[in-house]
Each structure stands twice: as structure tokens, then as C-alpha cells.
Amino acid sequence: MDHPAIAIVHYHLRRGGVTRVIETASACLTKAGIPHVILCGSPPEGRHRLPVKIVEELGYENETSKSASGLRMVQAMRAALRETFGSGRVIWHLHNHSIGKNRHFSDAAGILAESGEPLVLQYHDFAEDGRPNAYPTIADSESLYPFAPQIVHAFINSRDRQHLINAGLPEAQTFLHPDAVTPPARVKPLPRRPRRPLVLYPVRGIRRKNLGELFLLAALAPKGTRFAVSLRPDNRRWNPIHEEWVAFASDTGLPVILDAVGRVSPAPKAPRTYASWIKHSTHFITTSVAEGFGLGFLEPATIGKPLLGRNLPVVTNDFAKANIIPGTLYDRLLVPDSWVGLETLRQKLVRSMRAALESYRQPMSNQHLERSFAAIRHRGYVDFGNLPESLQRQVIHRLLAGSEHHEILAQTGHKTQPLNEWLAETLAKTTPTVTPDQLGPYTPKAYLRRLRELYTMASEATPETPFYLPKHKVLKEFLKPGSFHFLCT
Structure with a gap:
């Protein structure tokens, strides 16, 4: 029996991590002779030989038409598939539909889930995870995380997978799908190693x-x-x-x-x-x-x-x-806490945390504040990061102005030494x-094997009407007290 066609869907193909993942997946599918098309909102950057169809509605929300909707997006994607494959069977593979870059993409995922078609939802990032500016876009969605036997949720790390299982996602409908690792560029080594790093x-x-x-x-x-x-x-x-x-x-x-x-x-x-x-x-x-x-x-x-x-x-x-x-x-x-001033740090923490939690529509509790303040401090030091x-x-200005170079410490496990x-x-x-040899689990060959497993799970399942994870339970997993980070706001 012929393999169903694969519809890979993402906002764009600009240079970056998700684009690298999609490029690798496309190369694997091409080598295996599996028909596929990549739907995205704008033409790829640079030279490419990818099977791309442009669906303008898929772009980031500030780049698309104000009259767009989840239904119009699905209609446009289906039209692009008919042009490419006719009326054959399709497995949908959506990347980062819930990240908050385009609310209509999240809605489209819910429409596809209700259709009963085989669907893979692959998560690279979460609006709930240190992206308070993105969350309001999808905060009112009631269909953000659909689940049913024909919907496979693919995760690139174990923590994210466990968070959604804890929120109620059936483990049997999840799949750990790490990225393939390939050389970032083909280069010949220099004839002589540089004298300085x-x-x-x-x-x-x-x-x-x-x-x-x-x-x-x-x-x-x-x-x-x-x-x-x-x-x-x-x-x-x-x-x-x-x-x-x-x-x-x-x-x-x-x-x-x-x-x-x-x-x-x-x-x-x-x-x-x-x-x-x-x-x-x-x-x-x-x-x-x-x-x-x-x-x-x-x-x-x-x-x-x-x-x-x-x-x-x-x-x-x-x-x-x-x-x-x-x-x-x-x-x-580790930096001596006297170099930053704990009261100054605490005041900045209060302001930044309150603003972030407001974006998530959550109140700032004393537990959130105290655990996050404690997480930054380490026995008279603070973590620079x-x-x-x-x-x-x-x-850094203090470091450059003085001779206290041994005061900054690198901590590895329980060991510390001057940085x-x-x-x-x-x-x-x-x-x-x-x-x-150790990279065997992350080769393109291993990646293709996992892709086949993913698509088999989705296409061979008996379709059922989807349920939806309560979004507040997902948010709770990512917003645990002590998890706040200044650089993730």
C-alpha cells in the first residue's frame, strides 16, 4: 500500500532551529521515497530544493491578513494539498502550533483534530515556558492541546513530554522525537591550528x-x-x-x-x-x-x-x-552577592516577575517570589546567568576596574574553582x-526511523473525537515556583 503523503506545516523557513529540523525531515522523507510537501507562510531564505507551497495565512500574526481565521487557514492548506497530491490520504505534521505566534494556527490544529485525520503535533517551544509576551495570543484558546488516538504529540526532550503527561495527556499518545544532528557546514580543517582560541x-x-x-x-x-x-x-x-x-x-x-x-x-x-x-x-x-x-x-x-x-x-x-x-x-x-546588592536584585525580581505573571494571568504569590529569589542565590553568591x-x-564593569578576578567561580556539580x-x-x-559513534541515536537514519514510527502511530489508530487538555494545568507545570528567569521574559 502506498504511504500517505505528509503535510509538514510551520510558520516560515527562515534560518534557525525549527527550519533545520524540517530540512532534515524533508531530506529523510525524500531519500525514503515518501511523498511530502512543506506548507509555510513565506518563501524559504536562500537556496533550497525543498517541496514548498506558500500558504500566506501561516505567517506570524503581524504578517498575515487581519481577516484570516483558523477555518480559512485550513481551507487554504487543503487547497495547497489538492494542487500537490490530488485527493489522496494525508498525515498532518504541525510544528509549534501552540507557541502563540499566530492564534489562527492554534485554531487550525483544533479543526484538524476534530476532522479525525491523522495528526502529529510536534513541540519545540511553549508559550507557557518563559515566553510571557507570546502567551496572551493563545490564552483564551480552549482547543490548544487536543488528544485522541489518531493525534500523536511529539516532544524533543523528556521534560516537556512529562509536563504534558502530568497535565493529563495520555502517555500512549506521546512520542519522544529528538532532533537529528548533522554538521552545520562542510569545512576542511585548517592546515595549522590558530595560535589563540x-x-x-x-x-x-x-x-x-x-x-x-x-x-x-x-x-x-x-x-x-x-x-x-x-x-x-x-x-x-x-x-x-x-x-x-x-x-x-x-x-x-x-x-x-x-x-x-x-x-x-x-x-x-x-x-x-x-x-x-x-x-x-x-x-x-x-x-x-x-x-x-x-x-x-x-x-x-x-x-x-x-x-x-x-x-x-x-x-x-x-x-x-x-x-x-x-x-x-x-x-x-557564581558572583559575590555584594557585587549586585541583594535589595536591588530583589526589587528587580519583584517588578519583572509581576509583569511576567500578569501576562500569564497569574497573581504573584510570596511562594513564587521567595523560591525564585532563593534559586538565584547560592551561599553568599548569585548565579550570573x-x-x-x-x-x-x-x-563586568567591577571586574574590569579591579583585581578581584579570582572572586568569580565556576561551579560544576559540587566543585568550584576560579572561573x-x-x-x-x-x-x-x-x-x-x-x-x-556516540551520536548514533541522533543520525538522520535514526531520525527517519522515528518519523516512520510517528506516522504509523497516527495513521493506524482508530479515530476518536478529541478531548482537550485543560490549559491551566499545562501552564501550572511550566510556572512552578522557583522557575522564573530574568532572561526568559
Whole structure:
């Protein structure tokens, strides 16, 4: 029997994590001879050979027609499928329908759920998880999380999966579906290793990537070390924060290059391309405070580059189950609390937390406040990564003005040591902590196998009328007291 056609649906195909996932899925399906089409709201960036159909209604809400609706979106998507496949069987594969970028996409997911057609809902991010500005878009939806045997919920990490199970999603209708890990670019190694470290952070410099931590590391790294962030934000909302860091780099002279790709060359006479930056880098880094799958933790190993930076147990705990240690990572960077002023910190916490919780239509309780304040503090220290940018800059200015370099500590498990010593030791390492053999669970071949399982689960189930998770229970899972983070607001 012929395989049903797959309709992969997302808002866009701009450069970024979800686009990489969709590109990999499309390559896997093409290789396997499985018919598919990608529906998105605008043409892909750059060159591509993807089977794309544009459905304008799918764009972000501020980019689409005011007269759009969930029903019109479904009608437009069905019309695009008829043009491509005629009237054959289809499995719908929706990415991030509940993230709050377009309320009509959430409504369309509910309409498709009610139709009884096989449906895969894949989650990369959640509006409930550190995205208070996105949540109001979908706050009134009563059909955000439909569930029935023919609807498979795919998660890229175990924590998110467990949160929705705790909220009432039947475990049998869930599927752990981590991303495939492929080289970010094809590059030949340099004939000689650079004399000084060049540390690349291959991300867009949005707020949760925690750029301030990169500046702190640059202030304490061995002389001659350079740090670079590949791209600036593409969301205008993050531009003011990014520009503050651009100005800070200029004011302090710290060796941090922002928006490097296409603008600056990594070495004399070298191209300014992404591949060139990868080729000339000696290490990759992550200072992010929130990720879905954490592709950046494993990609460096595919090109033989060691990784350093901040550990995120939400993603690295899954890697540990595969016996993977993705890099040399710290759990916290500890700064004496006297450097920030606890009362100042508390006042900023009250203001930021109240505003975030109001966006989620939740009151701020003393329990929320005290647990979050306690989560930032660690026996006379605070974690630099959970400070607002103004206090991060205050810490770095003090560091640059004095000789207290040993006062900043890197904590790994129960061990602490001065951050400058940790950096010198870590940057001296030239090989990844991950071997290519260990990446077996994350190869495209393994990814295709999981895709087939997903689609079989959805298409072979006996359709039933869907139920819907109570959205307040989902919100409660993500908004547990102590979970607040300044850089996720």
C-alpha cells in the first residue's frame, strides 16, 4: 500500500532551529521515497530544493491578513494539498502550533483534530515556558492541546513530554522525537591550528542566549582569546537589548564580536561566511539559559570542535541517557552577592516577575517570589546567568576596574574553582568530549526511523473525537515556583 503523503506545516523557513529540523525531515522523507510537501507562510531564505507551497495565512500574526481565521487557514492548506497530491490520504505534521505566534494556527490544529485525520503535533517551544509576551495570543484558546488516538504529540526532550503527561495527556499518545544532528557546514580543517582560541557561538543573539555571560568569559579568558556570535536577532523585539551589548563591546573593548557572519572576517583574507567562521574557530560555546533540544550541544562534535559553556539539565539529561557528555560545562557562574546588592536584585525580581505573571494571568504569590529569589542565590553568591542585563554589566564593569578576578567561580556539580582558571584549563582542550559513534541515536537514519514510527502511530489508530487538555494545568507545570528567569521574559 502506498504511504500517505505528509503535510509538514510551520510558520516560515527562515534560518534557525525549527527550519533545520524540517530540512532534515524533508531530506529523510525524500531519500525514503515518501511523498511530502512543506506548507509555510513565506518563501524559504536562500537556496533550497525543498517541496514548498506558500500558504500566506501561516505567517506570524503581524504578517498575515487581519481577516484570516483558523477555518480559512485550513481551507487554504487543503487547497495547497489538492494542487500537490490530488485527493489522496494525508498525515498532518504541525510544528509549534501552540507557541502563540499566530492564534489562527492554534485554531487550525483544533479543526484538524476534530476532522479525525491523522495528526502529529510536534513541540519545540511553549508559550507557557518563559515566553510571557507570546502567551496572551493563545490564552483564551480552549482547543490548544487536543488528544485522541489518531493525534500523536511529539516532544524533543523528556521534560516537556512529562509536563504534558502530568497535565493529563495520555502517555500512549506521546512520542519522544529528538532532533537529528548533522554538521552545520562542510569545512576542511585548517592546515595549522590558530595560535589563540577563537570561540564561536553559532546562534542569533536573542535574549535567552545570555550574551552577557559571553562578555564575562571574555573578561577572564587567557589573553588573545576571541569570542564571536554568528547572527543578530531577526525579531525586532530583541534588537534594543542586542544593541546595548553592541555598545558595551565598543565601550569596554572586550574581544566579543557580535553579528559576525557576513560582516567580519574571522582571520586576515578569510571569507566572512558561516563556513569560514566555523573553519577558523577552535571551540564552540553555549551560554544559553533555555533550549528545546539543544542542537548546539552536539553539533560541534560532528566537525571535531570541543564545546564549552553552561550546562542545561533540561536537555543534557537526555544526552546522559545515551552516555553522552556534550562538552566541558559549568552549572553556574557564581558572583559575590555584594557585587549586585541583594535589595536591588530583589526589587528587580519583584517588578519583572509581576509583569511576567500578569501576562500569564497569574497573581504573584510570596511562594513564587521567595523560591525564585532563593534559586538565584547560592551561599553568599548569585548565579550570573540569572541576572538582568543591567546587573550583568555592573558585575563586568567591577571586574574590569579591579583585581578581584579570582572572586568569580565556576561551579560544576559540587566543585568550584576560579572561573579564570577553569577557562584556561578548558580552552587548552582541543578535542570534543563526544565521539562520532556516540551520536548514533541522533543520525538522520535514526531520525527517519522515528518519523516512520510517528506516522504509523497516527495513521493506524482508530479515530476518536478529541478531548482537550485543560490549559491551566499545562501552564501550572511550566510556572512552578522557583522557575522564573530574568532572561526568559
